[in-house]
Amino acid sequence: MTHVAAHQPPARRGGEFELTEADFAAIAQLAYRHFGLYLTESKRSLVYSRLARRLRKHELPDFAAYVALLKGPEWENEKLDFLTALTTNTTHFFREAHHFTRLEKALLPDLIARARKRGRVRLWSAACSSGQEPYSLAMCIVRHCPEAADLDIKILATDIDPVIIAKAKAATYLPEEYESMPPDMRSECSQPRPGNYQLSSKVTRLVTFGVLNLMDELPFRGPFDAIFCRNVAIYFDKPTQARVWSKLTSVLRPGGELFIGHSERLSGEVSNCYENSGITSYRRVAGAVEPKARSLKT
Template identity: 45%
Template structure:
Protein backbone atom coordinates (compact mmCIF):
# COMPACT_ATOMS: atom_id res chain seq x y z
CA UNK A 1 0.00 0.00 0.00
CA UNK A 2 1.38 3.42 -0.92
CA UNK A 3 1.77 6.09 1.71
CA UNK A 4 -1.04 8.64 2.07
CA UNK A 5 -0.22 11.95 0.31
CA UNK A 6 -0.15 13.82 3.63
CA UNK A 7 2.85 11.79 4.81
CA UNK A 8 4.94 11.95 1.63
CA UNK A 9 8.22 13.76 2.21
CA UNK A 10 7.62 14.11 5.96
CA UNK A 11 10.04 11.38 7.02
CA UNK A 12 13.46 12.55 8.21
CA UNK A 13 16.44 11.05 6.37
CA UNK A 14 18.57 8.76 8.50
CA UNK A 15 22.27 9.50 8.99
CA UNK A 16 23.11 6.94 6.31
CA UNK A 17 20.59 8.45 3.89
CA UNK A 18 21.88 11.97 4.55
CA UNK A 19 25.44 10.74 3.90
CA UNK A 20 24.35 9.11 0.63
CA UNK A 21 22.71 12.33 -0.56
CA UNK A 22 25.69 14.41 0.56
CA UNK A 23 28.10 12.07 -1.23
CA UNK A 24 26.13 12.22 -4.48
CA UNK A 25 25.98 16.03 -4.30
CA UNK A 26 29.72 16.20 -3.71
CA UNK A 27 30.60 13.80 -6.50
CA UNK A 28 28.34 15.61 -8.94
CA UNK A 29 29.04 19.24 -8.06
CA UNK A 30 31.95 19.45 -5.61
CA UNK A 31 29.57 21.03 -3.08
CA UNK A 32 29.91 19.93 0.54
CA UNK A 33 26.86 19.38 2.74
CA UNK A 34 28.08 19.87 6.28
CA UNK A 35 26.92 17.50 9.04
CA UNK A 36 23.89 18.92 10.79
CA UNK A 37 22.11 19.89 7.57
CA UNK A 38 19.62 17.02 7.80
CA UNK A 39 16.64 19.30 8.42
CA UNK A 40 17.63 21.46 5.44
CA UNK A 41 17.80 18.39 3.21
CA UNK A 42 14.39 17.26 4.40
CA UNK A 43 12.76 20.67 3.90
CA UNK A 44 14.21 21.12 0.42
CA UNK A 45 13.59 17.59 -0.85
CA UNK A 46 10.15 17.02 0.69
CA UNK A 47 8.50 18.55 -2.38
CA UNK A 48 10.45 16.22 -4.67
CA UNK A 49 9.40 13.13 -2.70
CA UNK A 50 5.77 14.26 -2.77
CA UNK A 51 5.92 14.89 -6.52
CA UNK A 52 7.25 11.38 -7.07
CA UNK A 53 4.89 9.71 -4.61
CA UNK A 54 7.79 8.42 -2.49
CA UNK A 55 7.58 7.97 1.28
CA UNK A 56 11.16 6.85 1.94
CA UNK A 57 14.49 8.51 1.22
CA UNK A 58 16.03 5.15 0.44
CA UNK A 59 13.74 4.89 -2.59
CA UNK A 60 14.62 8.42 -3.65
CA UNK A 61 18.35 7.70 -3.34
CA UNK A 62 17.96 4.55 -5.44
CA UNK A 63 16.21 6.62 -8.11
CA UNK A 64 18.72 9.50 -8.31
CA UNK A 65 21.61 7.05 -8.48
CA UNK A 66 20.09 5.23 -11.46
CA UNK A 67 20.27 6.07 -15.15
CA UNK A 68 16.51 6.52 -15.15
CA UNK A 69 16.87 9.12 -12.41
CA UNK A 70 19.24 11.41 -14.30
CA UNK A 71 16.64 14.16 -14.68
CA UNK A 72 15.60 13.85 -11.03
CA UNK A 73 19.26 14.16 -10.04
CA UNK A 74 19.31 17.60 -11.70
CA UNK A 75 16.19 18.55 -9.77
CA UNK A 76 17.76 17.34 -6.53
CA UNK A 77 20.85 19.47 -7.17
CA UNK A 78 18.62 22.42 -7.98
CA UNK A 79 16.76 21.97 -4.69
CA UNK A 80 19.93 21.67 -2.61
CA UNK A 81 21.94 24.54 -4.09
CA UNK A 82 21.74 28.01 -2.57
CA UNK A 83 20.57 30.92 -4.71
CA UNK A 84 21.20 34.20 -2.90
CA UNK A 85 21.75 37.20 -5.14
CA UNK A 86 20.77 40.78 -5.79
CA UNK A 87 21.60 43.52 -8.24
CA UNK A 88 24.99 45.19 -7.68
CA UNK A 89 25.87 42.93 -4.78
CA UNK A 90 29.30 43.96 -3.43
CA UNK A 91 29.24 47.33 -5.20
CA UNK A 92 33.00 47.80 -5.03
CA UNK A 93 33.42 45.11 -7.70
CA UNK A 94 31.31 47.03 -10.18
CA UNK A 95 33.20 50.21 -9.40
CA UNK A 96 36.47 48.37 -10.05
CA UNK A 97 35.00 47.00 -13.26
CA UNK A 98 33.94 50.47 -14.39
CA UNK A 99 37.13 52.31 -13.44
CA UNK A 100 39.95 49.82 -13.86
CA UNK A 101 38.81 47.11 -16.24
CA UNK A 102 36.37 48.37 -18.84
CA UNK A 103 38.28 51.34 -20.31
CA UNK A 104 40.99 49.21 -21.95
CA UNK A 105 38.54 46.45 -22.90
CA UNK A 106 36.15 48.89 -24.57
CA UNK A 107 39.03 50.54 -26.39
CA UNK A 108 40.08 47.13 -27.70
CA UNK A 109 36.50 46.29 -28.66
CA UNK A 110 36.20 49.49 -30.67
CA UNK A 111 39.32 48.43 -32.57
CA UNK A 112 37.51 45.23 -33.48
CA UNK A 113 38.71 42.89 -30.72
CA UNK A 114 36.54 40.22 -29.16
CA UNK A 115 35.66 40.88 -25.49
CA UNK A 116 34.06 38.23 -23.29
CA UNK A 117 32.92 38.28 -19.65
CA UNK A 118 31.60 35.37 -17.59
CA UNK A 119 29.22 35.42 -14.65
CA UNK A 120 29.83 31.92 -13.24
CA UNK A 121 27.23 30.79 -10.74
CA UNK A 122 24.99 33.64 -11.87
CA UNK A 123 21.85 32.39 -10.08
CA UNK A 124 18.83 34.17 -11.59
CA UNK A 125 20.86 36.62 -13.65
CA UNK A 126 20.96 39.68 -11.41
CA UNK A 127 24.78 39.64 -11.31
CA UNK A 128 25.04 39.29 -15.10
CA UNK A 129 22.62 42.14 -15.72
CA UNK A 130 24.50 44.28 -13.19
CA UNK A 131 27.63 43.71 -15.28
CA UNK A 132 25.65 44.50 -18.42
CA UNK A 133 24.36 47.79 -16.99
CA UNK A 134 27.89 48.76 -15.96
CA UNK A 135 29.04 48.14 -19.52
CA UNK A 136 26.10 49.98 -21.06
CA UNK A 137 26.76 53.05 -18.89
CA UNK A 138 30.41 53.08 -20.01
CA UNK A 139 29.68 52.26 -23.66
CA UNK A 140 26.31 53.35 -25.07
CA UNK A 141 27.49 51.81 -28.35
CA UNK A 142 27.85 48.34 -26.78
CA UNK A 143 25.42 46.79 -29.27
CA UNK A 144 27.88 47.57 -32.07
CA UNK A 145 30.81 45.85 -30.36
CA UNK A 146 31.88 42.19 -30.29
CA UNK A 147 31.16 42.05 -26.58
CA UNK A 148 29.17 39.37 -24.77
CA UNK A 149 28.48 38.16 -21.24
CA UNK A 150 28.06 34.45 -20.49
CA UNK A 151 25.81 33.80 -17.48
CA UNK A 152 25.99 30.21 -16.24
CA UNK A 153 24.47 28.34 -13.34
CA UNK A 154 23.93 24.72 -12.35
CA UNK A 155 20.23 25.32 -11.68
CA UNK A 156 18.10 25.24 -14.85
CA UNK A 157 15.26 27.01 -13.04
CA UNK A 158 17.53 29.98 -12.29
CA UNK A 159 18.78 30.00 -15.88
CA UNK A 160 15.20 30.20 -17.12
CA UNK A 161 14.48 33.19 -14.86
CA UNK A 162 17.63 34.96 -16.01
CA UNK A 163 16.94 34.37 -19.69
CA UNK A 164 13.45 35.81 -19.26
CA UNK A 165 14.86 38.81 -17.37
CA UNK A 166 11.66 39.60 -15.48
CA UNK A 167 11.92 40.47 -11.77
CA UNK A 168 9.55 41.59 -9.00
CA UNK A 169 9.79 45.22 -7.97
CA UNK A 170 11.38 44.27 -4.64
CA UNK A 171 14.36 42.75 -6.47
CA UNK A 172 15.24 46.15 -7.95
CA UNK A 173 15.59 47.98 -4.65
CA UNK A 174 19.38 48.11 -5.08
CA UNK A 175 19.16 49.39 -8.67
CA UNK A 176 19.53 53.20 -8.88
CA UNK A 177 16.42 54.93 -10.20
CA UNK A 178 18.19 56.23 -13.32
CA UNK A 179 19.31 52.70 -14.27
CA UNK A 180 15.87 51.30 -13.60
CA UNK A 181 14.39 53.88 -15.98
CA UNK A 182 16.97 53.22 -18.68
CA UNK A 183 17.20 49.45 -18.65
CA UNK A 184 13.88 48.09 -17.34
CA UNK A 185 10.28 48.25 -18.50
CA UNK A 186 7.49 48.04 -15.95
CA UNK A 187 5.07 45.21 -16.76
CA UNK A 188 2.38 44.97 -14.11
CA UNK A 189 4.13 44.32 -10.80
CA UNK A 190 7.35 43.16 -12.46
CA UNK A 191 10.24 44.79 -14.26
CA UNK A 192 11.44 43.40 -17.60
CA UNK A 193 15.07 43.90 -18.62
CA UNK A 194 15.13 45.94 -21.84
CA UNK A 195 15.72 43.82 -24.93
CA UNK A 196 18.96 45.57 -25.92
CA UNK A 197 20.54 44.81 -22.56
CA UNK A 198 19.13 41.29 -22.53
CA UNK A 199 20.78 40.60 -25.88
CA UNK A 200 24.15 41.29 -24.29
CA UNK A 201 23.81 38.26 -21.98
CA UNK A 202 23.69 34.59 -22.97
CA UNK A 203 22.44 32.12 -20.35
CA UNK A 204 23.68 28.54 -20.19
CA UNK A 205 23.21 25.70 -17.69
CA UNK A 206 26.66 24.65 -16.52
CA UNK A 207 28.05 22.55 -13.69
CA UNK A 208 31.40 24.08 -12.71
CA UNK A 209 32.51 20.65 -11.53
CA UNK A 210 32.18 19.20 -15.06
CA UNK A 211 34.31 19.83 -18.17
CA UNK A 212 33.60 23.26 -19.65
CA UNK A 213 32.48 23.48 -23.29
CA UNK A 214 33.76 27.04 -23.90
CA UNK A 215 36.59 27.25 -26.42
CA UNK A 216 37.54 30.90 -26.08
CA UNK A 217 38.99 32.64 -23.05
CA UNK A 218 37.47 35.39 -20.95
CA UNK A 219 38.70 38.88 -20.16
CA UNK A 220 36.67 39.01 -16.94
CA UNK A 221 35.25 36.27 -14.72
CA UNK A 222 32.86 36.87 -11.82
CA UNK A 223 32.50 33.84 -9.55
CA UNK A 224 31.31 35.15 -6.20
CA UNK A 225 30.01 33.30 -3.16
CA UNK A 226 30.03 30.00 -5.03
CA UNK A 227 33.36 28.40 -4.16
CA UNK A 228 32.68 28.68 -0.42
CA UNK A 229 30.34 25.69 -0.77
CA UNK A 230 33.07 23.52 -2.32
CA UNK A 231 35.51 21.18 -0.61
CA UNK A 232 39.06 22.62 -0.33
CA UNK A 233 40.45 20.42 -3.12
CA UNK A 234 37.56 21.38 -5.40
CA UNK A 235 38.16 25.05 -4.58
CA UNK A 236 41.84 24.82 -5.47
CA UNK A 237 41.11 23.08 -8.76
CA UNK A 238 38.47 25.67 -9.68
CA UNK A 239 40.90 28.55 -9.12
CA UNK A 240 43.35 26.78 -11.44
CA UNK A 241 40.68 26.31 -14.09
CA UNK A 242 39.59 29.94 -13.91
CA UNK A 243 43.22 30.98 -14.31
CA UNK A 244 43.50 28.80 -17.40
CA UNK A 245 40.29 30.34 -18.78
CA UNK A 246 41.45 33.97 -18.42
CA UNK A 247 43.16 36.01 -21.10
CA UNK A 248 46.56 37.53 -20.11
CA UNK A 249 45.78 40.52 -17.91
CA UNK A 250 42.24 39.25 -17.29
CA UNK A 251 40.39 39.82 -14.03
CA UNK A 252 38.75 37.41 -11.57
CA UNK A 253 36.22 38.70 -9.02
CA UNK A 254 35.40 36.43 -6.04
CA UNK A 255 33.08 36.64 -3.03
CA UNK A 256 33.72 38.70 0.08
CA UNK A 257 34.70 35.65 2.16
CA UNK A 258 36.65 33.89 -0.60
CA UNK A 259 40.37 34.00 -1.35
CA UNK A 260 42.27 32.47 -4.23
CA UNK A 261 44.52 29.73 -2.87
CA UNK A 262 48.15 30.79 -2.78
CA UNK A 263 50.32 28.61 -4.93
CA UNK A 264 53.82 28.68 -6.35
CA UNK A 265 52.63 28.49 -9.92
CA UNK A 266 49.65 30.85 -9.90
CA UNK A 267 49.88 34.00 -11.96
CA UNK A 268 46.88 35.58 -10.27
CA UNK A 269 47.79 38.66 -8.26
CA UNK A 270 45.66 40.81 -5.95
CA UNK A 271 44.19 43.78 -7.83
CA UNK A 272 41.70 45.10 -5.27
CA UNK A 273 39.27 43.85 -2.65
CA UNK A 274 38.63 40.17 -3.53
CA UNK A 275 39.78 41.00 -7.06
CA UNK A 276 42.62 39.28 -8.90
CA UNK A 277 44.42 39.93 -12.17
CA UNK A 278 46.29 37.40 -14.27
CA UNK A 279 49.85 38.45 -14.99
CA UNK A 280 50.36 38.95 -18.70
CA UNK A 281 53.96 37.66 -18.54
Protein backbone atom coordinates in the same frame (compact mmCIF):
# COMPACT_ATOMS: atom_id res chain seq x y z
CA MET B 1 34.80 13.96 0.59
CA THR B 2 32.05 14.16 3.11
CA HIS B 3 33.01 13.34 6.68
CA VAL B 4 31.19 10.30 7.97
CA ALA B 5 31.68 9.13 11.55
CA ALA B 6 33.96 6.07 11.81
CA HIS B 7 31.53 4.17 14.01
CA GLN B 8 27.93 4.36 12.88
CA PRO B 9 25.63 5.63 15.64
CA PRO B 10 22.15 4.14 15.68
CA ALA B 11 19.78 5.43 13.01
CA ARG B 12 18.22 8.75 14.00
CA ARG B 13 14.49 8.58 14.40
CA GLY B 14 12.00 11.31 15.03
CA GLY B 15 10.72 13.84 12.55
CA GLU B 16 8.48 12.95 9.66
CA PHE B 17 10.99 10.72 7.82
CA GLU B 18 13.82 8.50 8.96
CA LEU B 19 17.26 9.69 7.82
CA THR B 20 19.94 7.17 8.78
CA GLU B 21 23.70 7.73 8.76
CA ALA B 22 23.92 5.54 5.66
CA ASP B 23 21.21 7.56 3.86
CA PHE B 24 22.98 10.82 4.71
CA ALA B 25 26.32 9.44 3.50
CA ALA B 26 24.75 8.26 0.22
CA ILE B 27 23.11 11.66 -0.36
CA ALA B 28 26.36 13.48 0.42
CA GLN B 29 28.27 11.23 -1.97
CA LEU B 30 25.85 11.83 -4.86
CA ALA B 31 25.86 15.60 -4.26
CA TYR B 32 29.66 15.63 -4.25
CA ARG B 33 30.17 13.36 -7.24
CA HIS B 34 27.75 15.12 -9.57
CA PHE B 35 27.79 18.74 -8.42
CA GLY B 36 30.84 19.18 -6.18
CA LEU B 37 28.56 20.03 -3.22
CA TYR B 38 30.24 19.32 0.10
CA LEU B 39 27.74 18.23 2.73
CA THR B 40 29.25 17.80 6.18
CA GLU B 41 27.41 16.45 9.23
CA SER B 42 26.69 20.06 10.21
CA LYS B 43 24.36 20.26 7.17
CA ARG B 44 22.27 17.28 8.31
CA SER B 45 19.22 19.27 9.43
CA LEU B 46 19.38 21.47 6.31
CA VAL B 47 19.57 18.36 4.11
CA TYR B 48 16.65 16.86 6.01
CA SER B 49 14.38 19.88 5.72
CA ARG B 50 15.25 20.70 2.09
CA LEU B 51 14.90 17.12 0.83
CA ALA B 52 11.82 16.26 2.91
CA ARG B 53 9.86 18.22 0.27
CA ARG B 54 11.11 15.83 -2.41
CA LEU B 55 10.03 12.82 -0.34
CA ARG B 56 6.55 14.31 0.04
CA LYS B 57 6.41 15.06 -3.68
CA HIS B 58 7.24 11.45 -4.54
CA GLU B 59 5.14 10.13 -1.63
CA LEU B 60 8.10 8.16 -0.26
CA PRO B 61 8.11 6.63 3.24
CA ASP B 62 11.72 7.47 4.21
CA PHE B 63 15.13 8.69 2.98
CA ALA B 64 16.23 5.16 2.13
CA ALA B 65 13.50 5.11 -0.54
CA TYR B 66 14.66 8.52 -1.80
CA VAL B 67 18.28 7.29 -2.01
CA ALA B 68 17.04 4.26 -3.99
CA LEU B 69 15.21 6.64 -6.35
CA LEU B 70 18.36 8.78 -6.79
CA LYS B 71 20.44 5.70 -7.56
CA GLY B 72 17.95 4.31 -10.06
CA PRO B 73 16.73 5.30 -13.54
CA GLU B 74 14.79 8.27 -12.06
CA TRP B 75 18.11 10.06 -11.40
CA GLU B 76 18.05 12.00 -14.69
CA ASN B 77 14.58 13.42 -13.92
CA GLU B 78 15.30 14.09 -10.27
CA LYS B 79 18.86 15.43 -10.28
CA LEU B 80 18.05 19.11 -10.77
CA ASP B 81 15.36 19.16 -8.10
CA PHE B 82 17.85 17.39 -5.82
CA LEU B 83 20.48 20.05 -6.56
CA THR B 84 18.19 23.06 -6.28
CA ALA B 85 16.82 21.76 -2.98
CA LEU B 86 20.38 21.79 -1.61
CA THR B 87 21.58 25.13 -3.00
CA THR B 88 20.13 28.62 -3.31
CA ASN B 89 19.64 30.93 -6.27
CA THR B 90 19.82 34.07 -4.13
CA THR B 91 21.18 36.99 -6.10
CA HIS B 92 20.42 40.63 -6.82
CA PHE B 93 21.40 43.45 -9.12
CA PHE B 94 24.78 45.00 -8.26
CA ARG B 95 25.37 42.52 -5.45
CA GLU B 96 28.70 43.34 -3.77
CA ALA B 97 28.65 46.74 -5.45
CA HIS B 98 32.41 47.31 -5.00
CA HIS B 99 33.04 44.72 -7.75
CA PHE B 100 31.04 46.77 -10.25
CA THR B 101 32.83 49.95 -9.16
CA ARG B 102 36.16 48.18 -9.78
CA LEU B 103 34.95 46.97 -13.17
CA GLU B 104 33.77 50.44 -14.22
CA LYS B 105 36.80 52.35 -12.96
CA ALA B 106 39.72 49.98 -13.53
CA LEU B 107 38.74 47.64 -16.36
CA LEU B 108 36.09 49.14 -18.61
CA PRO B 109 38.03 52.19 -19.86
CA ASP B 110 40.65 49.96 -21.55
CA LEU B 111 38.18 47.28 -22.59
CA ILE B 112 35.83 49.77 -24.23
CA ALA B 113 38.75 51.50 -25.95
CA ARG B 114 39.82 48.10 -27.31
CA ALA B 115 36.29 47.30 -28.53
CA ARG B 116 36.04 50.70 -30.22
CA LYS B 117 39.21 49.80 -32.15
CA ARG B 118 37.41 46.64 -33.31
CA GLY B 119 38.97 44.46 -30.61
CA ARG B 120 37.25 41.57 -28.85
CA VAL B 121 36.02 41.86 -25.25
CA ARG B 122 34.60 38.92 -23.29
CA LEU B 123 33.24 38.68 -19.75
CA TRP B 124 31.89 35.56 -18.05
CA SER B 125 29.39 35.28 -15.23
CA ALA B 126 29.82 31.67 -14.04
CA ALA B 127 26.90 30.52 -11.83
CA CYS B 128 24.77 33.49 -12.90
CA SER B 129 21.49 32.35 -11.29
CA SER B 130 18.49 34.38 -12.55
CA GLY B 131 20.62 36.85 -14.50
CA GLN B 132 20.99 39.88 -12.24
CA GLU B 133 24.79 39.48 -12.17
CA PRO B 134 25.44 39.39 -15.96
CA TYR B 135 22.81 42.09 -16.57
CA SER B 136 24.52 44.31 -13.97
CA LEU B 137 27.75 43.84 -15.96
CA ALA B 138 25.90 44.71 -19.16
CA MET B 139 24.38 47.85 -17.60
CA CYS B 140 27.83 49.05 -16.51
CA ILE B 141 29.08 48.58 -20.07
CA VAL B 142 26.08 50.35 -21.62
CA ARG B 143 26.47 53.28 -19.21
CA HIS B 144 29.99 53.92 -20.59
CA CYS B 145 29.48 52.62 -24.10
CA PRO B 146 25.90 53.03 -25.34
CA GLU B 147 26.83 51.52 -28.71
CA ALA B 148 28.20 48.32 -27.06
CA ALA B 149 25.74 46.00 -28.82
CA ASP B 150 27.26 47.07 -32.16
CA LEU B 151 30.81 46.24 -31.01
CA ASP B 152 32.45 42.87 -30.26
CA ILE B 153 31.63 42.98 -26.53
CA LYS B 154 29.91 39.90 -25.16
CA ILE B 155 29.01 38.51 -21.77
CA LEU B 156 28.67 34.77 -21.36
CA ALA B 157 26.37 33.81 -18.47
CA THR B 158 26.10 30.19 -17.31
CA ASP B 159 24.50 28.21 -14.53
CA ILE B 160 23.93 24.53 -13.86
CA ASP B 161 20.17 25.01 -13.54
CA PRO B 162 18.22 25.25 -16.84
CA VAL B 163 15.08 26.52 -15.07
CA ILE B 164 16.92 29.50 -13.61
CA ILE B 165 18.57 30.12 -16.99
CA ALA B 166 15.12 30.32 -18.60
CA LYS B 167 14.12 32.94 -16.02
CA ALA B 168 17.34 34.85 -16.69
CA LYS B 169 16.69 34.86 -20.44
CA ALA B 170 13.21 36.33 -19.91
CA ALA B 171 14.89 39.42 -18.33
CA THR B 172 11.69 40.30 -16.49
CA TYR B 173 11.93 41.28 -12.84
CA LEU B 174 9.55 42.23 -10.06
CA PRO B 175 9.71 45.75 -8.58
CA GLU B 176 11.28 44.38 -5.37
CA GLU B 177 14.03 42.73 -7.44
CA TYR B 178 14.87 46.19 -8.79
CA GLU B 179 15.49 47.72 -5.39
CA SER B 180 19.27 47.24 -5.53
CA MET B 181 19.55 48.82 -8.99
CA PRO B 182 20.84 52.42 -9.13
CA PRO B 183 17.88 54.70 -10.08
CA ASP B 184 19.60 56.09 -13.20
CA MET B 185 20.05 52.57 -14.57
CA ARG B 186 16.49 51.63 -13.68
CA SER B 187 15.07 54.31 -15.95
CA GLU B 188 17.84 54.06 -18.54
CA CYS B 189 17.89 50.29 -19.03
CA SER B 190 14.35 48.98 -18.55
CA GLN B 191 10.70 49.53 -19.34
CA PRO B 192 8.01 49.26 -16.66
CA ARG B 193 5.20 46.83 -17.52
CA PRO B 194 2.11 45.91 -15.54
CA GLY B 195 3.48 44.32 -12.35
CA ASN B 196 7.11 44.08 -13.43
CA TYR B 197 10.02 45.53 -15.40
CA GLN B 198 11.51 44.34 -18.67
CA LEU B 199 15.20 44.98 -19.28
CA SER B 200 15.80 46.74 -22.57
CA SER B 201 17.38 45.01 -25.53
CA LYS B 202 20.47 47.24 -25.46
CA VAL B 203 21.30 45.40 -22.20
CA THR B 204 20.01 41.91 -22.97
CA ARG B 205 21.67 41.78 -26.40
CA LEU B 206 25.09 41.78 -24.73
CA VAL B 207 24.41 38.59 -22.77
CA THR B 208 24.41 34.99 -24.03
CA PHE B 209 23.12 32.34 -21.63
CA GLY B 210 24.04 28.68 -21.38
CA VAL B 211 23.73 25.72 -19.02
CA LEU B 212 27.07 24.64 -17.56
CA ASN B 213 28.09 22.54 -14.58
CA LEU B 214 31.37 23.90 -13.20
CA MET B 215 32.37 20.29 -12.52
CA ASP B 216 32.47 19.58 -16.25
CA GLU B 217 35.15 20.24 -18.84
CA LEU B 218 34.78 23.82 -20.13
CA PRO B 219 33.36 23.75 -23.66
CA PHE B 220 35.19 27.00 -24.59
CA ARG B 221 38.68 28.42 -24.35
CA GLY B 222 38.06 32.13 -23.78
CA PRO B 223 40.09 34.13 -23.22
CA PHE B 224 37.93 36.26 -20.94
CA ASP B 225 38.85 39.73 -19.72
CA ALA B 226 36.94 39.29 -16.47
CA ILE B 227 35.24 36.37 -14.76
CA PHE B 228 32.62 36.74 -12.05
CA CYS B 229 32.31 33.45 -10.15
CA ARG B 230 30.63 34.48 -6.94
CA ASN B 231 28.79 32.71 -4.16
CA VAL B 232 28.97 29.24 -5.66
CA ALA B 233 32.39 27.99 -4.47
CA ILE B 234 31.02 28.17 -0.91
CA TYR B 235 29.24 24.91 -1.71
CA PHE B 236 32.48 23.13 -2.65
CA ASP B 237 35.24 21.63 -0.52
CA LYS B 238 38.80 22.98 -0.74
CA PRO B 239 40.12 20.53 -3.41
CA THR B 240 37.07 21.17 -5.61
CA GLN B 241 37.41 24.94 -5.15
CA ALA B 242 41.07 24.73 -6.16
CA ARG B 243 40.13 22.81 -9.32
CA VAL B 244 37.44 25.37 -10.18
CA TRP B 245 39.87 28.30 -9.68
CA SER B 246 42.37 26.47 -11.88
CA LYS B 247 39.79 25.91 -14.58
CA LEU B 248 38.70 29.57 -14.54
CA THR B 249 42.32 30.72 -14.67
CA SER B 250 42.92 28.64 -17.79
CA VAL B 251 40.42 30.82 -19.68
CA LEU B 252 41.25 34.19 -18.09
CA ARG B 253 43.51 36.48 -20.08
CA PRO B 254 46.73 37.62 -18.30
CA GLY B 255 45.85 41.05 -16.91
CA GLY B 256 42.19 39.98 -16.64
CA GLU B 257 40.39 39.87 -13.31
CA LEU B 258 38.61 37.23 -11.29
CA PHE B 259 35.82 38.31 -8.92
CA ILE B 260 34.71 35.88 -6.20
CA GLY B 261 32.12 35.96 -3.41
CA HIS B 262 32.64 37.85 -0.15
CA SER B 263 33.08 34.68 1.91
CA GLU B 264 35.23 32.86 -0.65
CA ARG B 265 39.02 32.72 -0.91
CA LEU B 266 41.38 31.86 -3.74
CA SER B 267 43.29 28.71 -2.86
CA GLY B 268 45.56 26.10 -4.37
CA GLU B 269 48.56 26.42 -6.66
CA VAL B 270 46.74 28.78 -8.93
CA SER B 271 46.62 31.60 -6.38
CA ASN B 272 50.27 32.28 -7.40
CA CYS B 273 48.89 33.47 -10.74
CA TYR B 274 47.12 36.41 -9.10
CA GLU B 275 47.67 39.63 -7.26
CA ASN B 276 44.98 41.16 -5.12
CA SER B 277 43.22 44.03 -6.90
CA GLY B 278 40.45 44.84 -4.42
CA ILE B 279 38.01 43.20 -2.01
CA THR B 280 37.76 39.60 -3.29
CA SER B 281 38.97 40.60 -6.74
CA TYR B 282 42.19 39.28 -8.24
CA ARG B 283 44.22 40.34 -11.24
CA ARG B 284 45.80 37.56 -13.24
CA VAL B 285 49.48 38.40 -13.42
CA ALA B 286 50.89 38.45 -16.93
CA GLY B 287 53.35 35.64 -17.58
CA ALA B 288 52.18 33.43 -14.70
CA VAL B 289 52.12 29.71 -15.46
CA GLU B 290 48.88 28.74 -17.12
CA PRO B 291 47.25 25.80 -15.34
CA LYS B 292 45.57 23.10 -17.37
CA ALA B 293 41.79 22.82 -17.13
CA ARG B 294 40.97 19.38 -15.74
CA SER B 295 37.75 17.46 -15.52
CA LEU B 296 36.18 17.81 -12.10
CA LYS B 297 34.32 14.50 -12.34
CA THR B 298 35.56 12.20 -9.62
